[in-house]
Amino acid sequence: MRFRWITVTIVALTALGCTAPPSDAQTVERRGAGTITVSGGTLINGTDSAQVARATIVIRDGRVAEVRAEEDANRPTGTEDIDARGKWIVPGLIRRSQTLGTLEIGKTGDLLVLGADPLVSIGAIRQIEVVIRDGRVVWRR
Numbered sequence: 001m002r003f004r005w006i007t008v009t010i011v012a013l014t015a016l017g018c019t020a021p022p023s024d025a026q027t028v029e030r031r032g033a034g035t036i037t038v039s040g041g042t043l044i045n046g047t048d049s050a051q052v053a054r055a056t057i058v059i060r061d062g063r064v065a066e067v068r069a070e071e072d073a074n075r076p077t078g079t080e081d082i083d084a085r086g087k088w089i090v091p092g093l094i095r096r097s098q099t100l101g102t103l104e105i106g107k108t109g110d111l112l113v114l115g116a117d118p119l120v121s122i123g124a125i126r127q128i129e130v131v132i133r134d135g136r137v138v139w140r141r
Helices: 002-016 024-030 122-126
Strands: 035-043 052-060 063-068 079-083 088-091 111-114 128-133 136-140
Touching: 035 111, 035 128
Parallel strands: 035 079, 035 088
Antiparallel strands: 035 052, 052 063, 088 111, 111 128, 128 136
């Protein structure tokens, strides 16, 4: 299971065009200034814990602010909402100062929303629906 997750993470990094981490000054300039809510999808958070169905992830000012095990119907106004129902949410880039490919509170808001389960088939990585990098949506199908 761990080997499959590492393989999925490596392929995801390639899909995102992994580059060297930006300096602190660049990070502040590039990081999203708003709030993004991704909800309804199955979260594969990159740890040994079980998948979380109907998860909600809140990214605020470029960082993961909340990870909840329920779909959130009451979102604050001004958030960019991403409906991930029927999709899979996985962490994105590797950061030098962070754990490999996990989605945790306080970490940089890098994640992918996939149209299929990457633990069932590595081909699922080709079904990218949304890419969030540094807390900003940078690509959407």
